[in-house]
Amino acid sequence: MKEININVEHLTRVEGHGNIVLNAKNGKVEKVMWEVSEAPRLFEAFVRGKPYHQLAQITSRICGICSIGHTLASLKATEAAMDIEISPQSELLRRLAIHGENMQSHILHLGYLISPDLFGTGSVVPLVRTHTDAVLAVVKLHRLSNEFSEVVCGRTTHPTNLIPGGFYKTPSPLKLKEYRQKLLDSVETANLVAGIILDNAGALPDFTRETEFIALTAKDEYALYDGLIGSTDAGTYPVDEYVDVVNEFVVPQSTAKYCKNKREAFMVGALARFNLNYDHLSPLAKQWAKKFGLKPVCHNPFMNNVAQLVEFVHSIEDSVSLIDRLMEDYKDEPRPEITPKAGRGVGVVDVPRGILFHEYVYDKDGYCASANCVIPTNQNHNNIQHDFEAFAPSLLDKPEKEIELNLEMLVRAYDPCISCSTHFLNVEWKR
Amino acid sequence: MKIIINDIELECKEGQKVLDVARANGIHLPTLCFNPLNPTARPAGCRLCVVEVLEGGRPGLQSSCTLPATEGLKVSTKSRPVYDQRREVVELLLSEHEQDCRNCFVSGDCVFSELCREYDINGVSVCSECPKRRQGCLLSRGVLCLGPITYANCDAFCTRRGYKCEGCHSVMKNEDLLRFGLAAFAKAEFTRDEILEATRVFSFEGVHVLEKVMTEEGFK
Numbered sequence: 346m347k348e349i350n351i352n353v354e355h356l357t358r359v360e361g362h363g364n365i366v367l368n369a370k371n372g373k374v375e376k377v378m379w380e381v382s383e384a385p386r387l388f389e390a391f392v393r394g395k396p397y398h399q400l401a402q403i404t405s406r407i408c409g410i411c412s413i414g415h416t417l418a419s420l421k422a423t424e425a426a427m428d429i430e431i432s433p434q435s436e437l438l439r440r441l442a443i444h445g446e447n448m449q450s451h452i453l454h455l456g457y458l459i460s461p462d463l464f465g466t467g468s469v470v471p472l473v474r475t476h477t478d479a480v481l482a483v484v485k486l487h488r489l490s491n492e493f494s495e496v497v498c499g500r501t502t503h504p505t506n507l508i509p510g511g512f513y514k515t516p517s518p519l520k521l522k523e524y525r526q527k528l529l530d531s532v533e534t535a536n537l538v539a540g541i542i543l544d545n546a547g548a549l550p551d552f553t554r555e556t557e558f559i560a561l562t563a564k565d566e567y568a569l570y571d572g573l574i575g576s577t578d579a580g581t582y583p584v585d586e587y588v589d590v591v592n593e594f595v596v597p598q599s600t601a602k603y604c605k606n607k608r609e610a611f612m613v614g615a616l617a618r619f620n621l622n623y624d625h626l627s628p629l630a631k632q633w634a635k636k637f638g639l640k641p642v643c644h645n646p647f648m649n650n651v652a653q654l655v656e657f658v659h660s661i662e663d664s665v666s667l668i669d670r671l672m673e674d675y676k677d678e679p680r681p682e683i684t685p686k687a688g689r690g691v692g693v694v695d696v697p698r699g700i701l702f703h704e705y706v707y708d709k710d711g712y713c714a715s716a717n718c719v720i721p722t723n724q725n726h727n728n729i730q731h732d733f734e735a736f737a738p739s740l741l742d743k744p745e746k747e748i749e750l751n752l753e754m755l756v757r758a759y760d761p762c763i764s765c766s767t768h769f770l771n772v773e774w775k776r
Numbered sequence: 777m778k779i780i781i782n783d784i785e786l787e788c789k790e791g792q793k794v795l796d797v798a799r800a801n802g803i804h805l806p807t808l809c810f811n812p813l814n815p816t817a818r819p820a821g822c823r824l825c826v827v828e829v830l831e832g833g834r835p836g837l838q839s840s841c842t843l844p845a846t847e848g849l850k851v852s853t854k855s856r857p858v859y860d861q862r863r864e865v866v867e868l869l870l871s872e873h874e875q876d877c878r879n880c881f882v883s884g885d886c887v888f889s890e891l892c893r894e895y896d897i898n899g900v901s902v903c904s905e906c907p908k909r910r911q912g913c914l915l916s917r918g919v920l921c922l923g924p925i926t927y928a929n930c931d932a933f934c935t936r937r938g939y940k941c942e943g944c945h946s947v948m949k950n951e952d953l954l955r956f957g958l959a960a961f962a963k964a965e966f967t968r969d970e971i972l973e974a975t976r977v978f979s980f981e982g983v984h985v986l987e988k989v990m991t992e993e994g995f996k
C-alpha cells in the first residue's frame with residue numbers, strides 16, 4: 346500500500362500562516378493536523394494602560410479586513426463598561442457599517458480566494474483572461490463595498506469615524522442616498538456573480554460532520570450587530586457569559602488557542618449565522634439559498650462559502666432598507682461627550698468570520714486595566730482539526746495532489762484569518 | 777599587496793578596484809551600478825560609492841568603483857565628507873524620482889527608502905499635505921491633531937475628511953522638524969502629557985526624540 350506524506354507549509358489564499366500535515370500508511374491515517382504557526386500578537390497587552398478613546402483605534406489594527414468589526418466590538422465593550430448609550434440613529438449607522446464590512450470581506454473571499462478552487466486554477470490571475478466579465482463583476486462589487494464602508498466609517502480600513510458614544514462626524518445624507526441607489530443597482534451584478542458560482546458549485550466536496558454552531562441571534566432580525574449568543578445545541582446565553590461558551594484552551598501544535606462548548610468543537614461564521622438565523626434573511630437571499638440547496642441546519646463546512654454569498658445578497662438588501670429607515674428622520678448629531686468611569690464591559694458583534702468578543706476592565710479615569718479578545722478564527726481552529734480527522738480517511742484513495750487540494754479547500758472554506766486569531770500563549774485552561 | 781580601508785589592513789590583488797576589495801571583506805558601500813533608478817547608468821555615474829583617499833593617492837573624494845587598489849593606499853568609507861557627499865547625491869537623485877521616498881514606510885527592498893533612512897533624509901509633516909492647514913485647521917479648533925509632528929505621504933487622508941491625525945505614520949525623528957511642529961501645539965495650548973499619550977499609540981522611537989526636544993524646549 347502506498348504511503349502518503351503531505352506537508353503544506355504556509356497554506357496560500359488565506360490570511361496568515363497555517364500548515365497542513367497529513368501522514369498516512371497502508372490506507373490508515375497516522376497523523377492529520379492543522380498547525381497554526383503565526384507569532385503571537387499581544388494586543389491584549391498593548392492596550393493595558395491606554396485611555397478608553399484610544400482602544401478602538403488600537404484593537405482595530407488586529408485585522409485589516411475585519412477592522413470595522415473589531416472597532417465596533419471594542420466600542421461596544423467600552424460603552425458597556427461606562428454605561429454609555431448611543432442614539433438610535435448611530436445604532437442604525439453602525440449596522441450599515443457592519444453590512445459594508447460583511448460585503449467587502451465576503452466578496453473578497455469568494456471572488457479572489459475561493460473562485461480559483463472552483464475553476465481549478467492556482468490563483469485569480471489566470472481567471473482574468475478566461476472569465477473576464479466575472480472577475481470584473483467581483484472587482485466592481487468589492488469596490489462598491491469598500492466605498493460604502495468609507496462613507497459610513499470614514500475609512501475602509503481602520504475606521505476613524507466610529508468613536509465611543511456614536512460618530513465623530515455624522516455621515517452625509519446625500520452620500521448615503523447616493524449609495525442606496527448604487528446598492529440597488531449592484532443587485533444585478535451580485536446575481537451574475539452568484540449565478541457563476543452556482544454553475545461551478547459542483548467543485549465543492551460533499552462532506553458532512555455534525556457539529557455545534559454558535560452565532561449571535563435576535564428575535565426580529567438577522568443578528569450581526571446585537572443579540573444573544575445562540576447555539577444550535579444549547580439555546581441562548583447572555584453576552585456576559587461568553588467565557589463559559591468559548592472555553593479556550595491551549596494545544597501544542599498551535600499558537601492560537603482552541604475552543605469548545607457542548608461538543609468536541611464548534612463552528613462560527615457565515616454558515617453558523619445562516620443555520621441559526623435563517624428565518625430573518627431577506628427574500629432574495631432566501632431565493633439564492635434555495636437555488637444552492639442550502640437549508641438550515643447544514644453541516645457541510647464547504648457550504649460556508651455559499652452561506653457567505655447568501656449573506657452578501659442579504660447585506661445589500663438590508664442596507665437599502667436600513668438607509669430608508671435612517672432617512673425618515675436624519676439629523677446631524679453632535680459629537681458625543683463622555684465622562685469616563687470604572688467598570689467591566691463585554692462587546693460582541695458577528696463579523697464576517699463569526700462571533701467576536703472584546704472585554705475590557707477600566708479604572709475610574711477611563712484607563713484600561715485588562716483586556717480580552719476572542720477572535721472568530723480562534724474558535725474555528727478546533728473545528729477545522731476535527732473536520733480534518735473526519736475528512737482525511739475518505740480521501741486516501743485519491744492522488745496526493747488532490748488530497749492536498751481538498752484539505753486546503755476545507756481550511757479555506759472557513760475563511761480563516763489566522764493572524765487575527767493568534768494571541769496570548771501562556772494561559773492555562775483548567776476544567 | 778595591501779591597502780588600508782578604515783584603518784584595517786586588507787590583502788588585495790593587482791587590478792582590483794577599491795570597491796571590490798571592500799566588498800570581498802564585507803565592508804558595505806552603497807551602489808546603484810546596475811539599478812534602473814540610476815539615471816546616468818555609466819561607470820562611476822551614481823557617485824554613491826565615494827570614499828575619501830587619505831594617503832597614497834590623490835587626496836579627496838573618489839568613486840571606489842573606479843579607484844585602483846595600489847600598494848599603501850589608505851581610504852576611509854565613513855568620514856564626514858563621505859557621508860555629506862552621499863547624502864547630497866541621494867537628495868539629488870530623489871529630486872528626479874517620481875515618488876516621495878522620504879516618508880515611505882513600506883517595507884521591502886526599496887533602495888531609496890533604505891538610503892533615506894541611512895543618510896537621515898527627512899520628509900515633511902502631514903500639515904504640508906493638509907488642505908486645511910490655513911483655514912479650518914483642526915488644532916486651532918481645539919482638536920489634538922498630530923499632523924505637525926507626523927510623517928506625511930498619506931496625502932492627509934484623515935484630516936482631508938475632517939478627522940484628526942492619529943499619527944499612524946509615526947512621529948518624526950528629526951529634532952528640528954519636531955521643534956517646528958511643537959510650536960503649533962504650544963499655540964493650541966496642549967500639554968506635554970496629552971501630546972505624549974496620543975503619540976504613544978503608533979510611535980516608539982519618535983516619542984523618545986519628542987520627549988527630548990520637549991525637555992530642551994521647556995515644553996510643559
